[in-house]
Amino acid sequence: MKYLADWIVVENTPLNVRYCLLRLRLNQELPEMQPGQFVQAKIENSPSTFLRRPISIHYVHRDKREIGLLVQIVGNGTQKLASLTVGEKLNLIYPIGKGFSIPKPDKTKQTLLLIGGGVGIAPLLFLGQTLKQQGFIPEFLLGARTRNDLLCLDDFAAVGAVYITTEDGSIGEKGFVSNHSVLSNTKADFIYTCGPKPMMMAVARYAKRHNIPCEVSLENTMACGIGACLCCVEKTVDGNTCVCTEGPVFNINELLWQI
Amino acid sequence: MADLTVKIGQLTLKNPVLTASGTFGYGLEYADFFDLSEIGGIVVKGTTLHPREGNAYPRMAETPAGMLNAVGLQNKGVDYFVSHIYPAIKEINTCMIVNVSGSTIDDYVACAARINDLEKIPAIELNISCPNVKQGGMAFGTDCASAAAVVKAVRQVYNKTLIVKLSPNVTDITKIAQAVETEGADAVSLINTLLGMAVNTETRKPVLSTITGGLSGACIKPVALRMVYQTAKAVKIPVIGMGGISCAKDAIEFIIAGATAIQIGTYNFIDPTISVKVAEGINEYLERHGFSSVQELTASLQV
Numbered sequence: 001m002k003y004l005a006d007w008i009v010v011e012n013t014p015l016n017v018r019y020c021l022l023r024l025r026l027n028q029e030l031p032e033m034q035p036g037q038f039v040q041a042k043i044e045n046s047p048s049t050f051l052r053r054p055i056s057i058h059y060v061h062r063d064k065r066e067i068g069l070l071v072q073i074v075g076n077g078t079q080k081l082a083s084l085t086v087g088e089k090l091n092l093i094y095p096i097g098k099g100f101s102i103p104k105p106d107k108t109k110q111t112l113l114l115i116g117g118g119v120g121i122a123p124l125l126f127l128g129q130t131l132k133q134q135g136f137i138p139e140f141l142l143g144a145r146t147r148n149d150l151l152c153l154d155d156f157a158a159v160g161a162v163y164i165t166t167e168d169g170s171i172g173e174k175g176f177v178s179n180h181s182v183l184s185n186t187k188a189d190f191i192y193t194c195g196p197k198p199m200m201m202a203v204a205r206y207a208k209r210h211n212i213p214c215e216v217s218l219e220n221t222m223a224c225g226i227g228a229c230l231c232c233v234e235k236t237v238d239g240n241t242c243v244c245t246e247g248p249v250f251n252i253n254e255l256l257w258q259i
Numbered sequence: 260m261a262d263l264t265v266k267i268g269q270l271t272l273k274n275p276v277l278t279a280s281g282t283f284g285y286g287l288e289y290a291d292f293f294d295l296s297e298i299g300g301i302v303v304k305g306t307t308l309h310p311r312e313g314n315a316y317p318r319m320a321e322t323p324a325g326m327l328n329a330v331g332l333q334n335k336g337v338d339y340f341v342s343h344i345y346p347a348i349k350e351i352n353t354c355m356i357v358n359v360s361g362s363t364i365d366d367y368v369a370c371a372a373r374i375n376d377l378e379k380i381p382a383i384e385l386n387i388s389c390p391n392v393k394q395g396g397m398a399f400g401t402d403c404a405s406a407a408a409v410v411k412a413v414r415q416v417y418n419k420t421l422i423v424k425l426s427p428n429v430t431d432i433t434k435i436a437q438a439v440e441t442e443g444a445d446a447v448s449l450i451n452t453l454l455g456m457a458v459n460t461e462t463r464k465p466v467l468s469t470i471t472g473g474l475s476g477a478c479i480k481p482v483a484l485r486m487v488y489q490t491a492k493a494v495k496i497p498v499i500g501m502g503g504i505s506c507a508k509d510a511i512e513f514i515i516a517g518a519t520a521i522q523i524g525t526y527n528f529i530d531p532t533i534s535v536k537v538a539e540g541i542n543e544y545l546e547r548h549g550f551s552s553v554q555e556l557t558a559s560l561q562v
């Protein structure tokens with residue numbers, strides 16, 4: 001079931017010049033939401049922004065009827081989201097898509113590695129929190145360009161161990177997530193990843209080579225977000241498949257990536 | 260409450276608001292948001308005789324006040340529609356219309372004939388105007404003789420309401436409208452998307468995999484309105500107007516210009532409930548201006 005409603009902005013914190021964290025409240029019970037699912041946000045008063053913007057659910061505070069959105073400002077639509085003020089409304093279609101799969105309850109001893117880069121870390125916090133609540137021990141491997149581009153570290157650290165890479169080496173190991181030593185020191189039982197496509201492909205390649213099951217979250221450009229327009233398709237083993245309804249999360253075995 | 264019913268061929272729609280093909284899925288995608296029986300009709304996805312994979316990604320580029328698409332008629336074919344989709348949509352309590360596409364006249368005929376047998380599908384919309392596939396029908400819709408030929412052939416196997424959807428990518432749309440009217444079309448619907456393109460300046464590559472695509476949304480409204488106005492004057496059959504409708508006022512403009520009914524396409528993506536809002540808005544307008552029925556408003560332009 002999908003819903004359409006106005007949410008109230010209860011907080012909008014700039015994290016640095018390119019990122020902000022929006023906290024939104026609904027005046028009714030939240031529906032069931034899965035990590036990896038996203039919302040379609042209606043952008044008001046931005047003449048160059050015609051369509052809604054897909055944004056991942058960053059966290060859910062069910063008791064307060066709140067969700068968080070982590071937004072990277074890349075153009076006018078996300079700029080509008082960043083300039084929302086407390087008390088303003090934001091119209092969302094929610095929750096959308098199929099999220100990450102949660103392992104069977106008897107697998108709590110497994111090593112689950114959540115690998116994120118850039119704004120792709122957004123859904124991984126919700127995923128990590130959900131896994132932890134269900135008795136799993138998630139670990140994060142987060143990559144960024146510089147120390148200043150690493151966001152919400154405290155939130156991640158509160159959920160599990162955090163490994164870091166930066167391209168300039170200003171914090172953590174220098175390089176890309178796919179080169180981090182944790183990948184050679186331990187063999188994860190399951191990898192979840194979200195971030196820029198080259199990063200996800202490198203992670204998928206690593207997972208495939210080491211025979212580790214791996215799920216990726218795609219960011220294909222979308223129009224409707226609800227399976228009506230067929231604009232967002234990814235070629236999979238089943239042919240052209242809607243990312244907004246069958247994804248955004250896919251197992252790498254379903255994709256036709258050359259890895 | 261004003262009388263919102265309109266007649267299109269043998270159909271009586273409960274109100275003049277339909278949703279446009281390719282933008283409303285099979286209707287079910289929107290069922291979470293409102294009661295589908297409140298709108299006049301739903302035109303489902305383009306359906307072809309054989310399954311089609313559609314074009315490669317990327318298929319979409321946003322433009323100021325609109326979007327380009329290059330979906331390319333992705334669908335699982337008419338047999339799948341009949342066996343898997345029809346059973347799920349036949350209980351929707353509004354007029355369900357199937358948009359039929361093809362690459363050859365025989366394809367159109369075979370597809371239309373299959374759908375003729377479906378009790379709860381009272382009409383088809385013949386898409387002779389898809390700009391996104393090589394033999395995607397637009398070839399039929401841009402030439403009077405071919406448009407006439409495909410309508411003539413389909414008319415022989417299809418005895419319910421036959422709507423023909425016209426391409427705006429022509430010099431004179433009224434000539435095509437007259438050609439299909441002569442061959443027995445019950446109504447024309449217009450406009451399909453306008454051929455356009457977008458370039459990524461960073462990579463110097465086209466944004467769409469197909470280089471060109473179909474433009475829709477608010478930015479095409481003035482062109483669509485002009486074509487609806489011209490076509491309504493040129494034919495006797497009802498005209499169903501569409502192109503950029505985003506609110507009741509837009510819809511009312513099309514009706515005043517000559518449309519008997521209207522379709523809403525791209526704006527469903529922005530407000531999934533826009534179609535009911537437009538239906539309500541038309542009623543309010545009629546009451547405010549003292550019309551007892553929407554039919555009185557059609558082609559009431561004061562020139």
Ligand SMILES: Cc1cc2nc3c(=O)[nH]c(=O)nc-3n(C[C@H](O)[C@H](O)[C@H](O)COP(=O)(O)OP(=O)(O)OC[C@H]3O[C@@H](n4cnc5c(N)ncnc54)[C@H](O)[C@@H]3O)c2cc1C
Nearest residue numbers: 053054055056070071072074075076077078122219220248
């Ligand atoms: C399922 C899904 C979940 C997402 N989750 C988040 C999230 O949690 N936080 C977040 O900040 N963003 C997220 N995104 C990306 C976000 O939707 C886009 O960044 C946003 O639509 C850009 O809008 P804009 O108007 O600001 O920029 P535009 O003016 O539309 O684009 C500016 C630039 O960004 C690029 N761009 C636009 N859309 C995308 C995209 N989907 N992927 C990569 N580059 C893009 C364009 O090519 C252009 O160069 C998600 C996307 C998807 C599909």
Ligand SMILES: Cc1cc2nc3c(=O)[nH]c(=O)nc-3n(C[C@H](O)[C@H](O)[C@H](O)COP(=O)(O)O)c2cc1C
Nearest residue numbers: 279280281305328386450451475476502503524525
């Ligand atoms: C993503 C998308 C897919 C479409 N697919 C079809 C189609 O399969 N058949 C068809 O006749 N028109 C199709 N159209 C055209 C619309 O039905 C409509 O004619 C056009 O978008 C103009 O109306 P609008 O501006 O309200 O969207 C499509 C449009 C869009 C945006």
Ligand code: FES
Nearest residue numbers: 223225227230244
């Ligand atoms: S964005 Fe329309 S089908 Fe996925």
